[in-house]
Amino acid sequence: MVTIENKIVVVTGAGRGIGHATALHLAKRGAYVVLGARSEAEIAALAADIETTGGQAIWRATDVTRRADLDALVDLACTRFGRLDVIVNNAGIGPISRFDALQVNDWDAMIDVNLKGALYGIAAALPVFGRQDRGHVVNVISTAGIKIVPTMGVYAATKNALRTATEALRQESGRNLRVTEVSPGFVDTTFADSTIKVPEIRAAIRKRKEELAISPDAIARAIAFAIEQPDDIEIGSIVVRPTAQD
Template sequence: MATQPENIVGKVIAITGASSGIGEATARYLAAKGAKIVVGARRTDKLEALVAEITAAGGEARCTTLDVTRQEQVVGFIAFAQAQFGRVDVLVSNAGLMPLSLLGNLKVAEWDQMVDVNLKGVLYGIAAALPVFQAQDAGHFVHITSVADRWVGPTSSVYSATKHAVRALTEGLRQEVSPRIRVTLIAPGATESELPNTISDPVLKQAAVEQFRIHLLPAEAIARAVAYAVEQPSDVDVNEVVLRPAGQKSF
């Protein structure tokens, strides 16, 4: 039997947006590699099912309800992880929304929602975890963005803007923190997830599926990228990983 990577076994890894897609796959994958997992999302029933599955497979996991747009809940999420396992080693900020629309449709409420979840949710994660990491003199931020953090097209303007912002924020954080605190950006291309379900325009939703989601990465591919960054020796900081389906060429 292959040995588990030393830098994953026993690490306490907190994951936001873990009720489906990339977050769920990452929790399952890292738990199988020996990490202690804490998952948060709004759909507690799905989290409880995930924790039960991980536990039945011999892993360790806990869950709690989390809305990343509520700063006090993000602080509580990190505190919960500390209370359960004594520390937090990695925060994977994964929660995100993608309600694509043309700017001319003036879907201001959806713009606000993307800023609140995609950008402010990451900022709240930094505000909650950074003091913990500083006190420990060790920690790792992993921010899940999208290839939209370096690309923009019609309908993706606001979504791409939030992802560009997280990319800039992540690089700034990397430069500011102690060398004992690592910072990683992971930018997936089209991936199996529930993101298209947040598109409120039925025509755009269908177009997104037919034109841009022909080739899809399995969510576990992103989980493997997270594991790669986490399992590196403590003096190695994987700054950025960009991965796309081999067939995705245009963006």
Template sequence: MSDNNEYQGRIVVITGASSGFGRGTALELAKRGASVVLAARSPEALTELAQECETAGGRAMAVPTDVSDRNAVAALTDKAVARFGRIDVWINGAGVAAVGRFDQVPLEDHEQVIRTDLLGVTYGSHHAMSHFRARGKGTLINIASALGKIPTPLYASYVASKFGVVGLGDALRQELGEEKITDIRVCTVMPMAHETEFFEHAGNYTGKKAVPIPPTYDPKTTIDELVRLVVEPEDEVITGWQGGPFSFLHRLMPKAIEKLMAGNTNAVQMGESMPAPKTSGIIHQPSKA
């Protein structure tokens, strides 16, 4: 990990800050002296987190934001600049999922997954890139998923969104490369399954408790990488040590790996998991926890 002095005074916007990777990253950056702009749908969770961040040593501002609302993301940008004068790093971390056979998941859930996971990242990226181009520098970090490289059944709209996020990062880097711009960086982070609230919060129409696709990793694995990328940007990072080899094998023999992935996901989710009622999870509203 880089020297803490490199984080002092950095202004970092984090969407999806109320839980999971976003929350952990905000706290770690605050400990290193960064200023964090915290965005998520729950005002109560954000207020509590902002207090924790300031106690940890950073400056923090809570901005309740639904990233699927383009006007809300514009307002988030304006409030961040009004408070801190600039944005150095923007982390798009908000995400939801609907688990279940594609045609059995309500269409409104698929729509909201795509609005949050793909359009929300698009809105945040657009405002961040516009700001960075005006300043001449900045780092955009988009959290996709290993499922943005290797598809799996029962997560169709989530997979579609994450493939889109991976492609968005590729296209933005191509634009910067053609213009020979080196002081603006676009990073795409692709986590494997982690032990976060993600599966508990997911919409679930399988009839079984939503469970991660093994192997699973400690959230700190991805949080540490996100914190590092703030000062040491890279184009693409897969978090979870098996992700890299798995992605390499997928490039060599995609059909075999996709068949393995499909069988594994179906067996774990539909065969081993405990019964559970159907739910839209937090797709349409924030968690009450």
């Protein structure tokens, strides 16, 4: 029976939200989790929580906009555990706004984190997976790229660019590399509070979250489902959203 137990899993954006929930869930299932996020305090606390419940976790402060940071995070996994089974490219930001607000710096930041950050994670993991002749890339995308709405143009564009790259990687990957995209819908995270600068948009997202958001645990379970499949089975795409979401 295939399980998650003893798998070595790197999770980016592990300090909070979906990444935090995913790391906790996988550790409870017996994975060795390697935590990356910008906040040392958040991932150190998460690692301590995991270890107090009998799990195993290591961490490294990681800014996904720096390719060297992703290389170092993957190297940490390999040095400590001897291999890498899965990388979950989860780190993302969403300072959404209308185009005519001209928040060009925010556009650049979303491209750097949401798209390039995931590509850097792929670039760090692929040589390891090639040497091992096995591995699994999980990219966390968004339903914002499935239904396009005002204020989310650049955010959705970064997510759909990653969706395209994920599908191309899947087609290139051969028999021994699995590739999965997971698209969360409205999830109860600090997304609105931490990244959205426009007060009206932030208030609207908060209201919508209160009305229908699901727990990040739901996304963690979906990621676990993809990981726990036998090596010859690939879950290519998963969409997880509230039943009430349009």
